[in-house]
Amino acid sequence: MSISQECDKNKLPIGVFDSGVGGLTVVREIMRQIPNERIVYFGDTARVPYGSKSRETVTKYSRQILRFLKAQGVKAIVVACNTASAYALEQLEEETDLPMLGVVKPGAKTAVQATHNGKIGVIATEGTIGSEIYTRYIEQLNRGMEVLGKACPLFVPLVEEGLLEDPVTDEIAQRYLSSLKDSGIDTLILGCTHYPLIRSTVKRVMGEGVTLVNPAYETARELKELLDQKQLLCEKRPSLGTNQYQFYVSDGAEKFQHFANSIFKYGILSAKQINIEEY
Amino acid sequence: MSISQECDKNKLPIGVFDSGVGGLTVVREIMRQIPNERIVYFGDTARVPYGSKSRETVTKYSRQILRFLKAQGVKAIVVACNTASAYALEQLEEETDLPMLGVVKPGAKTAVQATHNGKIGVIATEGTIGSEIYTRYIEQLNRGMEVLGKACPLFVPLVEEGLLEDPVTDEIAQRYLSSLKDSGIDTLILGCTHYPLIRSTVKRVMGEGVTLVNPAYETARELKELLDQKQLLCEKRPSLGTNQYQFYVSDGAEKFQHFANSIFKYGILSAKQINIEEY
Numbered sequence: 397m398s399i400s401q402e403c404d405k406n407k408l409p410i411g412v413f414d415s416g417v418g419g420l421t422v423v424r425e426i427m428r429q430i431p432n433e434r435i436v437y438f439g440d441t442a443r444v445p446y447g448s449k450s451r452e453t454v455t456k457y458s459r460q461i462l463r464f465l466k467a468q469g470v471k472a473i474v475v476a477c478n479t480a481s482a483y484a485l486e487q488l489e490e491e492t493d494l495p496m497l498g499v500v501k502p503g504a505k506t507a508v509q510a511t512h513n514g515k516i517g518v519i520a521t522e523g524t525i526g527s528e529i530y531t532r533y534i535e536q537l538n539r540g541m542e543v544l545g546k547a548c549p550l551f552v553p554l555v556e557e558g559l560l561e562d563p564v565t566d567e568i569a570q571r572y573l574s575s576l577k578d579s580g581i582d583t584l585i586l587g588c589t590h591y592p593l594i595r596s597t598v599k600r601v602m603g604e605g606v607t608l609v610n611p612a613y614e615t616a617r618e619l620k621e622l623l624d625q626k627q628l629l630c631e632k633r634p635s636l637g638t639n640q641y642q643f644y645v646s647d648g649a650e651k652f653q654h655f656a657n658s659i660f661k662y663g664i665l666s667a668k669q670i671n672i673e674e675y
Numbered sequence: 676m677s678i679s680q681e682c683d684k685n686k687l688p689i690g691v692f693d694s695g696v697g698g699l700t701v702v703r704e705i706m707r708q709i710p711n712e713r714i715v716y717f718g719d720t721a722r723v724p725y726g727s728k729s730r731e732t733v734t735k736y737s738r739q740i741l742r743f744l745k746a747q748g749v750k751a752i753v754v755a756c757n758t759a760s761a762y763a764l765e766q767l768e769e770e771t772d773l774p775m776l777g778v779v780k781p782g783a784k785t786a787v788q789a790t791h792n793g794k795i796g797v798i799a800t801e802g803t804i805g806s807e808i809y810t811r812y813i814e815q816l817n818r819g820m821e822v823l824g825k826a827c828p829l830f831v832p833l834v835e836e837g838l839l840e841d842p843v844t845d846e847i848a849q850r851y852l853s854s855l856k857d858s859g860i861d862t863l864i865l866g867c868t869h870y871p872l873i874r875s876t877v878k879r880v881m882g883e884g885v886t887l888v889n890p891a892y893e894t895a896r897e898l899k900e901l902l903d904q905k906q907l908l909c910e911k912r913p914s915l916g917t918n919q920y921q922f923y924v925s926d927g928a929e930k931f932q933h934f935a936n937s938i939f940k941y942g943i944l945s946a947k948q949i950n951i952e953e954y
Contacts, residue, residue: 442732443722448835453721453926553832556727567843647732673952 406630409434409642410619411465412474413458416444417655418552418589419476422499424660425616426474427641430623432630435641436468440672442646445552446479447521447588454523458484462492463675464644471628474619475499478520478587478611482527495622500524502618503585503611504533508541510607511583515542517576517606519598520587522547530587544579548572548588555590565594569601577602585609643667685909688713688921689898690744691753692737695723696934697831697868698755701778703939704895705753706920709902711909714920715747719951721925724831725758726800726867733802737763741771742954743923750907753898754778757799757866757890761806774901779803781897782864782890783812787820789886790862794821796855796885798877799866801826809866823858827851827867834869844873848880856881864888922946 412423416439423437438461440446446454458480465473472495475481475488481498489496507516518530525547534541550568559565576584584606586592592610599608623629634640641664645652649667656664691702695718702716717740719725725733737759744752751774754760754767760777768775786795797809804826813820829847838844855863863885865871871889878887902908913919920943924931928946935943 442728449721449926550832550836553829557829564843564846567846647728 405471406628407434407634408469408471409436410472410474410623411436411438411468411470412476413438413440413461413465413480414477414589415440415446415479417441417652420656420659421589421592421610422474422476422612422615423641425612426619427660429616430620430629432633433623434630434634434638436465436470437641437643438464438672439643439645439652441648441652442672445521446477447523447552448549449479449523451483451523451527454480455484455487457672458488459491460672460675462488464670464672466492466494467675468642470494472496472619472623472626474615476589476615478503478589479523482524482529495626495628497615497619497622499589499611499615500529500587501533502614503587503609504530505537506611506614507583507585507609508534508537510609511541513580513582514538514540515544515579515581515583517579517581517584518543518545518587519548519551519572519576519584519591520545521552522549524587530585544576544581546572546576548591551594552588552590555593560594561597565597566601569594569597573598573601577606581606583607583609585611587611644670646670646672684750685907686713686913687748687750688715689751689753689902690715690717690747690749691755692717692719692740692744692759693756693868694719694725694758696720696931699935699938700868700871700889701753701755701891701894702920704891705898706939708895709899709908711912712902713909713913713917715744715749716920716922717743717951718922718924718931720927720931721951724800725756726802726831727828728758728802730762730802730806733759734763734766736951737767738770739951739954741767743949743951745771745773746954747921749773751775751898751902751905753894755868755891755894757782757868758802761803761808774905774907776894776898776901778868778890778894779808779866780812781893782866782888783809784816785890785893786862786864786888787813787816789888790820792859792861793817793819794823794858794860794862796858796860796863797822797824797866798827798830798851798855798863798870799824800831801828803866809864823855823860825851825855827870830873831867831869834872839873840876844876845880848873848876852877852880856885860885862886862888864890866890923949925949925951
């Protein structure tokens, strides 16, 4: 391969996907840590949420998205959705040659490094908790850990309804988290990409003694490392006029754009709607 | 057509669909009012909810389901989902020869008959409220009515979380309903098939002076009338050994069956999972 071809491959975008808008918290972290990279994001807003659906269905959806992102010529894939990382990542890794990274492994690693008493809590969707994937990855890193999971199905609708600081969210958080609090964990993984948006509520309920882990930071860090290993890091910022960040959704492009612009500092130029069932 | 063929057509099942489990409240009413009829139900559990998705997407999904139900040889279709009735029914009626019925028109009719002061409230999903379809149908029936709509996006997740009688549901209901209460409506349409399950909470907040309208009753009544007009009513109970009620879903057949068995008196034999994207 010639030098110019090598160089071109590095300039290809990273594909990132989620069931909807939650994965944008991961995109934000990638933008911050590796600002030269181009990103193609896909949010499956026509079939959101994934958290209450089966392994089979989530894997089928993730496979379609993988095909779409490949068609956009990406050099690597980030599964920025905990449920898809839990259910589909291992299967999809077997089916593709592209480097792939989920959010669960980085989250598990950070939690193991953060805990002092070896008791780690995980809050996530029903699917992620039911899969016990955080427990499995944490035990691979350190057999001596105790892992306690709790599904919090109302957190996503509460966030999407905008009740980020609200007595109702406080009340629901107290119910969901009371058993975790009583168990004496010192570290809690925010195992769903929506949850960082109600971090302060979770912090208030759990108290200062519990470290909250947001897998997004470590995911972006490991992505940088992975690209570096594969010699795929982009050395230079894309030239002016290049559309560095591209956003695709399966439904409601305008609504998505509105939400995205509320969490990014700069404005998203546009989000395009595509028919994901064709992939 | 011979008498035996006529007779056979009457014995065909009615197709009923919803985005998920909510439409079972309509099925329950059809079973009660026309117990001779066979029913094929489809719940789109792999893509639920519809209420926050676009007209285009809800219409596409409904069209696929219509094709699936036609392939099961149904004689008529009931759209037992308010959002699909609001967004897709008129379009689909143009595309098929089968008699079709939604839940919105029957709900509007009942409300117009029930109100004394001409002030009608509607609670429903974002999609149904945004479409203003209840307002349109009510005005077609009586131009003098005042219609007030309110989207209640958290009601569906609260019902699905099982918080039917709960202080949190009370608090959310009070917020959603306070403006409707202050407006002086005397009739309130439960414009989403999940809402009859929190009827008592809504009743408590609205007070005794407000009549709650559940479109399911009138939908089943109009279905009976429609089948009668088209000479499609089934005169006799299906013979023993016939599977009178069949249930299909796009995901999580077991979970669906569990929910269905909690709202029907008799046990559902089975729910089958199919791939709706193929239709």
